[in-house]
Amino acid sequence: NAGVTQTPKFRVLKTGQSMTLLCAQDMNHEYMYWYRQDPGMGLRLIHYSVGEGTTAKGEVPDGYNVSRLKKQNFLLGLESAAPSQTSVYFCASGLTSGGDINEQFFGPGTRLTVL
Amino acid sequence: GQNIDQPTEMTATEGAIVQINCTYQTSGFNGLFWYQQHAGEAPTFLSYNVLDGLEEKGRFSSFLSRSKGYSYLLLKELQMKDSASYLCAVMDSNYQLIWGAGTKLIIKP
Numbered sequence: 001n002a003g004v005t006q007t008p009k010f011r012v013l014k015t016g017q018s019m020t021l022l023c024a025q026d027m028n029h030e031y032m033y034w035y036r037q038d039p040g041m042g043l044r045l046i047h048y049s050v051g052e053g054t055t056a057k058g059e060v061p062d063g064y065n066v067s068r069l070k071k072q073n074f075l076l077g078l079e080s081a082a083p084s085q086t087s088v089y090f091c092a093s094g095l096t097s098g099g100d101i102n103e104q105f106f107g108p109g110t111r112l113t114v115l
Numbered sequence: 116g117q118n119i120d121q122p123t124e125m126t127a128t129e130g131a132i133v134q135i136n137c138t139y140q141t142s143g144f145n146g147l148f149w150y151q152q153h154a155g156e157a158p159t160f161l162s163y164n165v166l167d168g169l170e171e172k173g174r175f176s177s178f179l180s181r182s183k184g185y186s187y188l189l190l191k192e193l194q195m196k197d198s199a200s201y202l203c204a205v206m207d208s209n210y211q212l213i214w215g216a217g218t219k220l221i222i223k224p
Contacts, residue, residue, distance in 0.1 A: 031210065105160075
């Protein structure tokens with residue numbers, strides 16, 4: 001099992017450019033999450049999904065969009081990147097269809113710099 | 116509002132014991148998690164408490180008191196590789212994790 005994978009691992013954008021971060025999991029998890037992590041701050045939830053075809057806003061959704069067309073994939077889009085979006089982005093997944101609470105499994109992260 | 120508090124940084128000596136505290140106020144409670152995060156890496160799961168009491172797992176133990184909104188992570192026989200950030204997170208009623216800012220643990224020889 002690969003667990004949770006993310007692409008790309010690093011990216012540099014110019015202000016106004018767009019990009020999509022890809023996340024995939026092979027653990028049959030229902031829930032998937034996108035977080036950002038900034039120095040001195042806890043992980044902040046951007047958007048999440050409780051199942052295929054569903055998405056919901058988290059704590060800091062502005063400037064981002066997401067899609068969950070397939071259960072195993074969760075995409076995070078930046079339509080017009082801004083320097084404030086410079087951060088490390090983590091994808092995570094958790095909770096099987098049985099509803100048992102388990103830990104969230106994290107991808108390796110994407111380090112994004114917006115100039 | 117929802118809030119997770121933990122110390123910003125702690126220093127301990129190799130071979131010693133350290134306790135990292137976490138206090139929380141959240142809307143609903145579906146358990147408390149501790150994660151370890153080495154610099155430049157993703158968080159990895161350490162422990163999960165949903166009932167009051169102590170959960171022991173090797174050198175690491177985690178304690179929970181729901182009535183006090185309090186948890187601690189206890190690390191014994193510290194090793195240099197334990198130098199990392201330790202993240203406390205509470206799962207709220209919507210099955211979302213609310214995260215603390217993390218405690219950076221520095222281990223000195």
